[in-house]
Amino acid sequence: MEPLIVTVAPVGAELTPEQTPYLPLTPVQLGETAAACEAAGASIVHVHCRTDDGTNTHAVERFRDAMQAIRARSRLIVQFSTGGAIGMTPQERAAPLDLRPEMATLTCGTVNFGDDVFENSFPIMRGILSAMQRNGVTPELEVFDLGHLSNAKRLAAEGALKLPQHVDCVLGVPGGLDASVEHLVDCIRALPAGCSWSVAGIGRMQLPMATVAIAMGGHVRVGLEDNIWYTKGKLARNEELVARVTRIAAELGRPVATPDEARRILRLPGFTAAA
Ligand code: KMH
């Protein structure tokens, strides 16, 4: 089995500072979190940005500061979110790609998202992909539902998306596929040929889904974006969630990938100098 790639998603777009004091809101906090998570075994950081008071922002300046702060303190692969927050325009979501992060997410279809709708029509996806291609950014395909894998194949058939890519199965969003071993296997069976995969289980399913993926040879995403609890009643810090999956991987005989090993596994062109 390949070494385990651990992605940390430290902040996301849905949580408020009232829910947990451990959200990294500022660029410096994101950088410090990246360093702590690298030390704990992470190799990718999935970046959303907030203003100092916790409001979501997709301002290019804020992403520039965040990327600089992360790169000043770690060698983690910087992966920007292009999902942003519900209500952001597709143009806002794509704008930070001009900073040329090594990776960025592409959610592969529209999905109910709690009581909201997370809109990812084909024109939106084509627009985000073309901004990624223009900037040499490697996509991570986020799939919240099985049909999203069909959409990825459709985008590849029309030439908008190069395959294979890394696919992250986000399981347990209310409105998407539930988090279960059966659904994870359904996703893996439907992967486009040659794709690597990871799983991001939502809420209390983060740990069981990660454990299954470690045993199956997949990769994992953990972090507060998907789950704020370490155990019932105890709020987690990002690095604690990373350290726990690293420990489980060690028990199962699976070493974790360094950021540079993850770059090799994901066929990334290489670490570019700080922006
Ligand atoms: N915040 C969600 C609406 C991504 O980062 O690419 C979308 C999201 C996906 O978090």
Ligand code: ZN
């Ligand atoms: Zn995200």
